[in-house]
Amino acid sequence: MTGRVCRGCGGTDIELDAARGDAVCTGCGSVLEDNIIVSEVQFVENSGGGSSAVGQFVSLDGAGKTPTLGGGFHVNLGKESRAQTLQNGRRHIHHLGSQLQLNQHCLDTAFNFFKMAVSKHLTRGRKMAHVIAACLYLVCRTEGTPHMLLDLSDLLQVNVYVLGKTFLLLARELCINAPAIDPCLYIPRFAHLLEFGEKNHEVSMTALRLLQRMKRDWMHTGRRPSGLCGAALLVAARMHDFRRTVKEVISVVKVCESTLRKRLTEFEDTPTSQLTIDEFMKIDLEEECDPPSYTAGQRKLRMKQLEQVLSKKLEEVEGEISSYQDAIEIELENSRPKAKGALANLSKDGSGEDATSSPRCEEDTEDEELEAAASHMNKDFYRELLGDDGGSEAAGDPDGGSRPLALESLLGPLPTAASLGISDSIRECISSPSGDPKDSSGDGELDLSGIDDLEIDRYILNESEARVKAELWMRENAEYLREQKEKEARIAKEKELGIYKEHKPKKSCKRREPILASTAGEAIEKMLEQKKISSKINYSVLRDLNSKGGGSPPRDDSQPPERASTKKLSRRKRATTRNSADPGTSTGKRLRPLLSAQPAKKAAVGEALLLSSPALGAEPVKPSAVLVESGPVSYHPEEDADEEDAEDEDGEPCVSALQMMGGNDYGCDGDEDDGY
């Protein structure tokens, strides 16, 4: 369509036929272009007689089918990975969705969400089941179906919070605002499950009204909607003379019994609960209540205040009582005979300890009197000590719990810090943490300002303590230590037997790009570049070999197809057989003939090559069983697990590079690519 000029006649009238794909000059009829890329739809006939369009679906974002003319027969697993993921996802969604009785529209929407999630790579690192459940729940929320996250977690047997996390992430990444859950949505579903028969609708309506009332009374914020539903339904059922027990309700609603009871008690606290059934149906109370947690907090506050007031009053009362008591005592004393001389001296000294010890050193006859006098002295003394303010408190009122307080205030002044002479260290201890830390980030030096070394020394145990602690710890962790010992013993035994394999983490085999090269030598060079170069191989000889062994002897034909296909396999499997300590795998056995066949060729060159038989060190290599050519076979079967490269290097020159690169598959691949 570019207004070309015809080569033959020079005319500009060129007809482009899209169907046939050619450009023809109408003047002279010469064909100017052939095989133009057409965009027509073609149809082929099926076996059943119907016709279907020809073509393939190529995804926008994923990689198209790169025409790999060389190897790469792994690619042909049917579809590319993205399409497979989506297909899997669709299948799972339908499976789960049908269990939840979601309609087709919901399932399609869920699949759309899933596609979005996959394109944003949100499925990476997450279990597919979780992502699918999250997509389904998102649909449930946006459509407003009465499905709970709990249902999904029941179906999948997964923790609800794990699902919730995935769901929240999905909603955030897809920027979908799921509308908040209204407990009213769940009522019809639960009512149906509770089987109210004909009165189902009435009970539902009543429950709805109850719920709305609860909402206004602030019972629903921060609570699971299912709990509220359960409470509302229970009350509604009772109102309509259905005897549904708490157990039945909780089995339907999936909350705990205590939760349900709690909701019921909270509802009881609201003024609505005082109405009768008829009144409730007709009237709606105007005022709103505070949320239950708020009222609970207020109640606590009130209790505290009450307690404070009470304690103050108690003190006052105590004060009164003690003053009366003292008055009585004084009267009694006046009427009692005076204390004897020695005792009086002692008591006049005024030290509390002496007063308490005085009853001990006494004659029997005057015991009672003296005791009474002594106790009175004590009381007087205590009162003097504490002064008038605290005196009423400490006057020894046994009830009211002020006794412990009195003791402390009593004993406090007696041995003072000053009298004991440790005031300095105490002050030190108190003031040490108050030192301001300076910036020590500059040179990494530890700034010791404000750190009390003495205290830190206390953190370090001495030897005997360390021993005790070590013993305790050993006893505590005996099981773990035992396991460790067993493991070590096992490893040591395996080492002895030479079977010990270090379990390295499996490295996934990278699929390498097939090498496109024109000659075998070039292919070898490229391959050598790609792989890790081994130092034990003489590459020049290898290259020479290729020229010699280029027309590979016919007997190789039987082996190369096997070898070529197993080569790829063995490359992959080698990585796995190295990790498994199982010597008897079939691939291992297959490796042996491969390995042994090759060095026979090398014998001609006289090179000593290192063989690796990763899993079969002990078994003798039997080349004769496989090899046809007899000749000096010089090779050293060594168990060397790391000579994978050597093996591969061995193989290359002996078989034509084309075959190595999977040349056998030319035909297959070509067919696949062209396939109409």
Added chain:
Amino acid sequence: MDADSDVALDILITNVVCVFRTRCHLNLRKIALEGANVIYKRDVGKVLMKLRKPRITATIWSSGKIICTGATSEEEAKFGARRLARSLQKLGFQVIFTDFKVVNVLAVCNMPFEIRLPEFTKNNRPHASYEPELHPAVCYRIKSLRATLQIFSTGIITVTGPNVKAVATAVEQIYPFVFESRKIL
């Protein structure tokens, strides 16, 4: 009015988490044997050491990395970390106190009113997320500050952020929104 309330609101810092490095290999076994207040978790390979003065718990790894939690202010966290390093020094390791960094600060704040959570979520759509089935609070994330706030219906707000300043700013930022959706008595 808002400014006044800001001043009146007291933000209580409940936890400060910090990390630092000692740049030397630590022999956990020795610490476990000679420390008076340590728990040795051999299966995971760490030692928990608790200090009394600034009440902190430190997790010590043999590589020399130490995580310190439980302090109630940034200065206290640094002080506790230094004390810890000093005690390790006394045990005989060549400790160098480097790379001290406060990683997380947790604070609690009490609003004088209740908050309507569904309304709040509706008004603050992308940042706020409320799932009553999972957690009774609204989770509000401020990306610029890297702070997360959990807003409860009673008016208590829990804030976590990278440092104390971010936490304070977060509370200031959220106050007007929360004030909008408050419950009027």
